[in-house]
Amino acid sequence: MIYDEFLKILKKKVISENKLNAWLYQYFKDLDPKILSIDETDNVFQEIDSLLKNKKWDNTNDKFYKNKWDRGWSELSKKFIQTENEKDLNPQYLKSSLLKICNFMVKFNCVEAEHQIAELILTKIFKQYFHKVDNIYEFGCGPCRNILILNKLFKKNLFALDWADGVKDIVEIINKKSVNEIQYARFNMLKPDQNYKLKNNSGVLTVHSMEQIGHNHSNFINYLLNNKVKISVHIEPEDQFYSDDLMDSRRKLFHNKRGYLTGFFKLLSDLEQNNILKIIHTQKLYLGSLMHDPYVIFIWKPI
Numbered sequence: 001m002i003y004d005e006f007l008k009i010l011k012k013k014v015i016s017e018n019k020l021n022a023w024l025y026q027y028f029k030d031l032d033p034k035i036l037s038i039d040e041t042d043n044v045f046q047e048i049d050s051l052l053k054n055k056k057w058d059n060t061n062d063k064f065y066k067n068k069w070d071r072g073w074s075e076l077s078k079k080f081i082q083t084e085n086e087k088d089l090n091p092q093y094l095k096s097s098l099l100k101i102c103n104f105m106v107k108f109n110c111v112e113a114e115h116q117i118a119e120l121i122l123t124k125i126f127k128q129y130f131h132k133v134d135n136i137y138e139f140g141c142g143p144c145r146n147i148l149i150l151n152k153l154f155k156k157n158l159f160a161l162d163w164a165d166g167v168k169d170i171v172e173i174i175n176k177k178s179v180n181e182i183q184y185a186r187f188n189m190l191k192p193d194q195n196y197k198l199k200n201n202s203g204v205l206t207v208h209s210m211e212q213i214g215h216n217h218s219n220f221i222n223y224l225l226n227n228k229v230k231i232s233v234h235i236e237p238e239d240q241f242y243s244d245d246l247m248d249s250r251r252k253l254f255h256n257k258r259g260y261l262t263g264f265f266k267l268l269s270d271l272e273q274n275n276i277l278k279i280i281h282t283q284k285l286y287l288g289s290l291m292h293d294p295y296v297i298f299i300w301k302p303i
């Protein structure tokens, strides 16, 4: 019930301040949510504008981009090996406690607020779309926060895949206490290894990892089609889901400066037109971090 209410609110681009406030206080009181005033929001916009003008963002097409993931996840894995505390799997890039929810910027008391809110939404999606499959593969799993959600929900074969160093160590520690034996494989979505075969009756998940492969997604989607996945679920930002208003145009600019996902929905639609796959659900959720909106849901299956 609570999940359904969440989704209903997050599907709306515009809601009233009173309604959002009531909802946040009902479910996230502990995170001390505060909707920013118009002046405060203007200040945030000015900060974002200044960042967009002056900061040299890493672009996912940069030559040394993978090294950054290697360093990031290796650092995280070293800490996790010591503590074995799931809280230490929060990525280093979580730096802001401000989120955009519908038409408002909201300040929370910690940077983990996004993950806590997202967990409820992801739980609902995973239950709905993965309950019938025997195997679930997460591509670009990073610190395995989604694998941990799946692990709590199901007794199934879980596969954690990523191209970066450090992830294997994280999986090994999780496995010490896990009910499911999570299997790890190094996998590059830009150059899918055709010898790595997905098992029959498998679901596929990506969360903010196709984001990282920009316009280079057709090989990966072909790989999934060739492997006859049962269902493929992607929670990703895509540039065509921004409008031209003041709030969205900044976010789209950031998305493009980072070289994030583009052309994915068009690829899916073209493949659907050619009777190769069926798009089951597409939905933008108006839940965003400070700079962009990473929660567009794409669900499809091969025909």
Ligand SMILES: C[S@@+](CC[C@H](N)C(=O)[O-])C[C@H]1O[C@@H](n2cnc3c(N)ncnc32)[C@H](O)[C@@H]1O
Binding pocket: 069, 139, 140, 141, 142, 143, 144, 145, 146, 161, 162, 163, 164, 187, 188, 189, 190, 191, 206, 207, 208, 209, 210, 212, 213
């Ligand atoms: C923003 S993180 C998301 C991690 C995780 N899915 C989550 O939701 O917390 C992006 C992940 O994609 C991975 N990644 C980026 N490019 C990749 C590629 N070409 N192949 C496989 N993984 C990739 C990175 O190593 C990183 O773990």
